[in-house]
Amino acid sequence: MSQTEIELLPGSYDNRTLTDRLLAPITSPPRFLTLLMIPAAFGTLALFGAVAYTFLVGIGAWGNNIPVAWAFAIINFVWWIGIGHAGTFISAVLLLLEQRWRTSLNRIAEGMTLFALVQAGLMPLLHLGRPWFFYWLIPYPATMELWPQFMSTLTWDVAAVTTYTLVSILFFYLGLIPDLAAARDRAKTLRRRRAYGLFALGWRGSARHWRHYRTAQLLLAGLATPLVLSVHSIVSMDFAIAKLPGWHSTIFPPYFVAGAIFSGFAMVVTLVVPLRRVYRLEGIITVRHLDLMAKMILLTGLIVSYSYVSEAFIAWQSGDTFERHITFVTRPLGPFAPVYWLMLACNVVVPQSLWFSRVRKTPLALWIVALFVQVGMWTERFVLIVTSQHQDYLPSSWENYTPSLIDGTLFFGTVSFFVLLFLAMLRFVPFLPIAEQKELLHASKRERTLSPKEAGDVRPAR
């Protein structure tokens, strides 16, 4: 145990040096950050351009058609929202499970969740034929006494995603308050002090503050934990309640949740590996962290692989012509077969390398695996959404799907926007949780002075 803690925070810091170290990225931001933000900003502009164009002319700007009425927007939505899940998982579930290794990662992961949700939330709105009536999906007391149709999972979806977004914002912001206060206290200019002070909501670090803070955090963690399961379960029901072969399946909720955490952890690794290198954070985000995340990727990857097998088995065992056609003909052999095989390679084959501790503990190797998983999970949603629709019941309506330029712009635009928001976080917000790191520091110091037996009982003060 104590060995683990030391591995998680190997540098020799005291309170002051640790705060300085953790605030350094925003007090003296590296020059390259601005340089990186420029292309991301351009990509974001392209995204807004594509959004405006879609609003102006209609969904026809995309490659969607009948039968493939859902395509990139929904793929992106599911992909981004899945990515968000790892953030919540790290910050809430691991908090409840008292996994201390999460502390150096949780701010990054929560930020990632929030920014992924921004991208995800854009999509269903944009995807509507008449987006200016989006509020009809929300239950509000309309004068016509017309309510949403609650049998539709899309209304559940609106509720789930809205809740998730709110909780994620609160969770992210709440965790940030003590650190914003630290940033305020260390600010070198008045302007900065005022800005951080405003957002720190008058945090003084009194015992009462801490007590309330801890309670609120626990409560939110309690709220967020079921969301990790429920949000993606509901998203999966958007497909599972449909009659469409390839969608009509009861294993979707667990399969989607596992897939979400799978891609989310991959995204955390994708972000963290370069980050720790650039900011020289190897002492804070350690190899041990990477190893643990790699194990999560491996585990959830195995669940995803199991789901693939189970899906195929059920399709075969059901004897359903339509289901079999989707599973055994059009996915592996049809026009989108390359995407299907790419998905299997990325999601099933590549993660197997994580059985090897060398791969788990080599940041570059792990980073490459994570990239494969990201691609794999995007292609999985493509396979699920597009191939199921393009050859359904009546062969007469079978048709291929080709994304348009706008589709591509929207996808890469959201990636840019995500990167932009993430870089902005790195620039303006303490992205390593100072308070929690300090807590960890104290805990591990105490362990070093106490006997191993006593140390086992020590928990950070709650």
Add this chain to the structure above:
Amino acid sequence: MNEPSATNDIVPASLLTRRRFVEWLGVGIAALGANACTKPPRDDIVPYVHRPPEVTPGVTLHYATTATRDGYGIGVLGTTHEGRPTKLEGHPAHPASLGATGMREQAALFGLYDPDRARTVLADGRPSTWDAFTVALGDSTKAAWKQRRGAGLALVLPPSGSPLRASLVTRLREQYPDISVTYLSTSGATQRWAAARDVFGEALDPQYRLGAAEVVVSLDADLFGDHPMSLAWARAFAERRKSVRPGGLSQRLYAIESAMTLTGAAAEHRLAVPASAVGAVAAGLLHAVAAATGHAGAAPIELGAHRVFVEAMARDLVRHQGRALVVVGDRQPAAVHALGYALNTLLRSAGSTLDFTAPPLPDAGTDAYALDGLLRALDGDHVETLMVLGPNPAYVLPADAEWTRRAARARERVHLSLHENETSDGATWFLPATHFLEHWGDARAYDGMTSLVQPLVAPLYDGKSTDDVLAALAGEPLQSGRERLERQYGTELAEGLRHGLIAGTASPSRTPELDWNGVARALAGIEPVTDRLELDVVLDARVGDGDGANDPWLQELSEPLTKVVWGNAALLGPRTAAKLDIRDDDVVIVEQGGRRMTLPALVDPGHAEGAVTVWLGHGRRTGRVASGVGVDAAPLRSLAAPWFVHDVTVKKTGARERVVRTQRESREHDRHLVLRKTVAEWAREPSFAREYDEDPVSILPPRLAGDTQWAMAIDLSACVGCSACMLACAVENNVPVVGKANVALSREMYWLRIDRYYAEPLGPSESPKVSFQPMLCQHCEKAPCEYVCPVNATVHSPDGLNEMVYNRCVGTRFCSNNCPYKVRRFNFFDYNQTLSEPERMAKNPDVTVRARGVMEKCTYCVQRIRRAEIDAEVAKRPLVDGDVTTACEQACPTGAIVFGNLADHGSRVARAHADQRTYAALGEVGTRPRTRYLARIDDPNPELET
């Protein structure tokens, strides 16, 4: 090459140029704020002060009038809303319609509102007036013509059976005896007249009685296509098919043809041979039938692989002597028609399955229908004034007619037409014509029945009819068309207008004597079969000879067999294509003697080997819709060989161009969508259809109950796939046209489509079996679309309709994903925004015009249901079966579609649903569709079954 031309895109790809985009961005931002305070339009809305007695706003009026096909009349009833024609339906009492319409009749409405219609008189290309034209045509001109007995005056007219037209032409001929009158017919009607002259001594029109025939052989005849009598034939055919019982014989149809047609698809047995080889098959058939009926036959003809088929067919025909019929297609040469007449004589068809009448078209079978006289006269500078009143010879004639060059030799060239088109180029006078819905006139049907043409609307533009111009030429006093009709019909007119037709005017039938010497001459003239590649040219099923090409409805209607939209392609048989290493969408050059055309290829599974087929009517050079769509076949056609061009070469260019089709997958994949059984199989397994009528367990609420439960039944035995229903639906329900580029993206909007599937051929020498399945919203009792809509935009009505609430739809498209039949259509763009003012007038005011981003689909014509309910309520009577007809049902020539109240056990639809043949498409999915299909029953010849 893949770039769709900007002109044929209804939704412009270049809707947003960079400049427009920036403009709109600014405007859009400004508009966001301003949106809240939009004012209603400033136009004053004024009610009638003195309401015209016959017009009640909101109540439609119907007038009987007549459309024409190739000069023969088809009676129609026009619907007007406040004086605006919005729909044409068939005239139930008219023998060529029987209440049905074809796609051309449905599309005629667009012809009226075509924004490209000519609006003003042009003199040498400059705007002028009718008065100026009348002055130019003044007394001195006429006197000069009279002096020369009309020599140098040449008229080119469309074929017409109009008695009024005939009397005008007669009066013209009296005044100018040497006037040249030429009728320009683009069908092959002249061939059947020539053959009749040869073997019967006079030009005659055969009247086929399909209802009486038990075995029918079609020699390259498309019975259900664009023949003037197709609608009636389809009805007769379907009546027999619908009455079939297990084990019983209904009717057996054999088709011998090149490219697959509706007739070939309906046939039990189909032999695919190049069109020029049909003559050899006919000769072989004649030989076999002659031998079997004990007549001294002709010398046997080498039939090769087709011998088994032809002989079996011959035996079948002979077994059904007196109840058999051989039909020859119009484009076949006269010799083949002569063989057809001989076959029918041997089979004793005359009087039972076949009658003859004198053609109702004046001058039929005379030189007035031949072009060479006129062309020679033009060459010899004998034509001073050339008046083309209606037709478009510069486009429709083969290249070697060199119309444009020859016509230019006439000093005065007058062209009367609905459009300024290829022929109008260089005309000294261009005159805008009236549409048939704008003028008075009359017509005769294929069987001779006279019907009247009455306008539904005053001319929209400054047009005059062909009759007006002819009357002016004859120097007759200025009269309205109605006055002229009164002169023609006198007191009969009022009664005629009420009924739309003049009773008792059908031509008397004749039984002419066959001259066997003529048959012998014909036999000698039959072309031997060659193995060299030939080009077959056929009129396009939708746009005809090109006069429908500017109609976007027709362009976007899928060709019934290949499902091609917007243009044509080189159709090849699978083996020929493989031999030439050609695949779908390969651009090929079809070449003969240095003349060539370049177009994309399409492999047609039912196509004859050794031939390539191209549809006429495309590659127009004028018209915003028509120009640039498809390729004109004229360069390879010649006056001598307008339909079959021998010895062509087909070469790949290496380029690719997508042939846009609305259906790409042609196999059923063992999904039992179209159930087909033979009468024998049906007898063995009478309740085969029940197996597909499952009711799986469901958590959705149980099916509805009530006094009125709407439902539909579609008899696949009767459906011939003609696609008239598709257009009828589109016109009735304001279905927008989306343009080629959008159809290529699979975004077509037609609410009703006809799925076409190919199955393995029956016998070794036969072509694949074809099945049609009209597919529209099935109005499922347990509709999968309803429970996934988040905003209640698609809901179930108490009377069993799956309703679509356009105003509530936000466009999630989940309903479409969840629809197993994929019958929901989405407005990907604002398709109605680009409509011009006249096009908007074609909209049916009873049906909402859908906005962008909204899902739409078949409503079972809910507006007609509600109107019928209101009418019944006003009349204080209950709704009875037949009060509501959907647009598709009304247009359907075969009566395959039946709509009505399922809760009324005596209704036609309730009886159809209870039929042994009835099943639900995708019944196993558990949707409980309200639209049921009746399985197709074939009666194949056991000799040809393997």
